Amino acid sequence: MRPIRRNAALAAGALLSALFVGAALLSFAWTPYDVAGLQVAERLKPPSAAHWMGTDHFGRDVASMILVGARNSLAVALVAAGLGMLVGVPLGLLAAARRGWVDELVMRTNDLVFAFPSLLLTIMITAVAGPGAINAVIAIGVFNIPVFARVARGAALSLWTRDYVLAARVAGKGATAISLQHILPNILALLIVQGTIQFSMGVLAEAALSYVGLGAQPPIPSWGRMLNEAQTMIGFAPWLAIFPGLAVVLTVMGLNLLGDGLRDALDPKLEGRR
């Protein structure tokens, strides 16, 4: 029974993630209404056939804002996870290959970054560098670096003891060639899984930053700021909080399910049955 349940989780995760990415892509081509257009006459309308998710206090269509907000979340989370991976993975591979003082330097620096509560420091960085999507991306990305470095180093270390790495050394290959040809392909599955999880955390972090006003700036719609603005109106216009909240929850849940499902599907122990 277990494989079926796992596959169901993977399928649900993939579906939710696809919806998220699809919404972001769709927003470039089409939205039900223009998110920049203020229609004061239509303000604070509850969900109806014309406005599926209602309208906000400026009369903007919530459904359209959610679609455009997805674009913003996707971009920030993707670039942040990518930044973490591009810098963290080579650092981890380097630490595992060189060991000794290089390893110590890389990993202790990692520990230093890890020691700070990431969201707090992200808020500090954006507060100092000024709010905005770009600064949010960099701040979130920096805290992804040690995560990827640690995962890559741990997995690489266990591979360095394998006989096939020894065989490659006997074949005269250096640490760089071995890392790229033997180590990286064999830890890729793990990195993809970690990437998915960091991606979902990026979505959450972006929402949190926008919520406190340090993410994407108006008039760009973002889920976090929608939640913030809905706060004062939650008593008489609950849809303003419910829909962006649901969007964040479903996206993060979907990406996490996808990560878990991928981890099971790419389990190296099952590899022999490929």
Place this chain on the structure above:
Amino acid sequence: MALLQIDNLRLSIGEAEILKGVSLMLEAGEILGLVGESGSGKSMTSMSVLGLLPPGARLAGAIRLDGEDLLKAGEARLRQLRGADIGFVFQEPMTALNPLTPIGDQVAEAVRLHRKVGRAEALKVAADALARAGLPNDRFPLSRYPHELSGGQRQRVAIAIATALKPKLLIADEPTTALDVTTQAQILDLLKTLAREDGAGLILITHDLAVVAEMADQVAILQAGEVVEAGPTGPLFRNLTHPYARRLAADAVLAKAAPPVTAETPAEVLRVEDVVRTYPGPRPVPWARPQAFTAVDGVSLSVRAGETVGLVGESGSGKSTLLRAVLGLDALQGGRISLVGRPFPPSRRGEARKARRDVQAVFQDPYGSFDPRWRVADLIAEPFHLMTDAPSGEARRARIVAMLERVGLDAAAADRFPHQFSGGQRQRIAIARALITEPKLVVLDEAVSALDVTVRAQILELLAELSRELGVAYLFVTHDLGVVRATCHRVLVMQNGRIVEAGETQAVFADPQHPYTRGLIAATPDLERALAARA
């Protein structure tokens, strides 16, 4: 009534038929040797007795323990039997124990599962069981953790767990495969003694016919889920009728005569002089210099062209460290290594590649020595990296195919992945990889230890053939004296980082000088010697 009677046992898992009507009988106080190659169904037979089969397994037939049919017993009844009436010892002492629990508690746990006794009482039983298994309380207190014990000592703990409740039936599945020969001899002796003392029946599962010939009263030889030969040990070995059993016995007894030493003295391909390898040990205090642990302590040896030299020793003797040094993987703390007359590894970086081409290696584990994501063609061609004149395109492919055919595989193998091959075939691939740069010396690190006897014989035959044709020399690192005796011109015995005995194989085996060598030879199971002792 027999203690254990297995009648026409059939086992299938999914579509695969694992056991095809196995019948066995074991009397109390007897030892039954269950022999066969990997996949013959010997472990599955014992798992059937324990009722520990993978999900989806279907059993038919009967397994009677003291007259009670275990196939009809429910899981609750089987749980009562396991550990109390049936004791089990696994192959791998490193993973069979819980690393977080002291050994006393691990034995006591087995006691408390089956007897209504308090913790103190159970620990007393555990102390007795451990003492009986050769771990007396004063030297091995119950509070020891598994990681503080050697492999042999851990296997003694596993045996104490299995025998604490004096089971009627003891099953040992390859209990010594992971151990050194001298430790193996002690563990086998212990199992025999404990079974005799308790009047228990012992099923000894092994791939080693010599072990069975020394230990067992009854033998059953399994092939592909069928018993092809069974009976009392002595008569059975004297009169093997089934062709598979005969082949197994023939392959187990490797040729006793070592190959003759070539008359002229060819050039030296490897010369190792006073090599020292030390590792930094623990620091007594954080600011102190780490104490050095000397793994290889002033070793000298030489290998001549076309020669096979055996390097034997138990784990921890330093032979693997020496081997890494010979391969130029680690820096030396003293001494020199020269390869084909040139210092190795060369000090100039550009020459390192050229020199490395002359020494290649085959490793022990046929499963771990290949990147699972590479195709065989690319795996074999990896050492081309060392050649400035490496072939490319069609020529590269032709060279790979020629090498594959040379080691007895067909050209189609080139495009497959390593997991599509058996252990023996993988070892052939490893040999192809080692020989593709036409090295002068190949280091074989326990290269046949993980293989079944028949496959082992084939691989050794292949190695000998390649040596004759290509003139390549081997440095054969192994703990298996049988292999050394059959294949090596000269043998070096290593203990505690030093070479304690060296000489021509025949001379060393006929008249070992060092007590350690004598101990090793005596501890090595020998089919012919065991059978002679029985006659």
